[in-house]
Amino acid sequence: MKLLVITRKVDRDDWLAGFTYNWIDKISQRIEKLDVICLEKGNVEGLGKNVKIFSVRSQKKVNNIIIRKIKDFIIFQKLVLQNIREVDGVFCHMNPEYTIAVYPLAKIFNKKIVSWYAHKQVTFRVKLMEKITDKILTPSKKSFRLPSKKIVITGHGIDIEKFRPQEKNSKEKFIIISVGRISPTKDLETLIKAVDIIVNNFKNKNIVVKIIGAPGLTNHKTYYNSLQKMVKIMNLSEYVFFLGAIANKNIPQMLAESDLFVNLSNTGSVDKAVLEAMSCGLPILTSNEAFIDILDKKQIIKQNDFKMLARNIMEVRNKNKEEKKEIGIKMRKIVKESHNLNNLAKKVIEQFY
Structure with missing residues (x-):
């Protein structure tokens, strides 16, 4: 199987997005090929040879927010078009905007979309995501507050090999x-x-x-x-x-x-x-x-x-x-x-x- 993942950031050193690196690593071990489109790319050392990371944003920063968003959208669509033909489906991680943005090309090339969402907030974009995606993965019943037959409960995805008990040294404090x-x-x-x-x-x-x-x-x-x-x-x-x-x-x-x-x-x-x-x-x-x-x-x-x-x-x-x-x-x-x-x-x- 070959998949395309869309997420915000891939960086094993990032204190907030570091877990995404672990997800990509685990998923890639179970399939033939994994392409990832992210807004930002950091330290991706250690991922398998079957993983390719494509970053929307370059090192050169664009201060104008409107120009930056337009540039991001154009580069994003180019990267999707470049990769979507060869994959079996698209996994959109967290932000509903990713599902909305990839939907036209996914529809044209008849690719299944699976979306991950874990937030109690229900916005117009979340409602739209629910309509156009094929499946919605969420960690618990409370983490997706919109009624839908597309929901699949997954748990939060903790790397239990990485987060495991260790012998504690005796200490005063x-x-x-x-x-x-x-x-x-x-x-x-x-x-x-x-x-x-x-x-x-x-x-x-x-x-x-x-x-x-x-x-x-x-x-x-x-x-x-x-x-x-x-x-x-x-x-x-x-x-x-x-x-x-x-x-x-x-x-x-x-x-x-x-x-x-x-x-x-x-x-x-x-x-x-x-x-x-x-x-x-x-x-x-x-x-x-x-x-x-x-x-x-x-x-x-x-x-x-x-x-x-x-x-x-x-x-x-x-x-x-x-x-x-x-x-x-x-x-x-x-x-x-x-x-x-x-x-x-x-x-x-x-x-x-």
């Missing part, structure tokens, strides 16, 4: 980690307030919080700055550390060094970063309603309830080694059974038969 875009929806101030209670009320000084990620939008930078200021005012600089964006390929090691993963996102969608931590066998505490049916009640935190979060952190902190190991086995089992990248790669390919 209890390390909490949080990974993801830094934005108001992540509610990191609740985590900071919980740390304040643990340090100053519970008098537990052997705690470290590592926040990995960066703000994506300009207004998110204001939020990021307010968090840093909050840590400084509360005298928590010895306990809370902002590590910035770290490449996805390096996250497994960061998780291996940690004892607990905290996610306070209120997006209502299953967060891939949480699943990666679960695959590594880390205990989870989250306020994300998407995990209510996945995790135990004690792992679910009420939104903005920093006192509850502080208590539950200490409860995990005080568990013995065997109890923590049992939790880790349970976490990994959930990901292995429902969000395994190997299974997702198979499901993607199955849609084209």
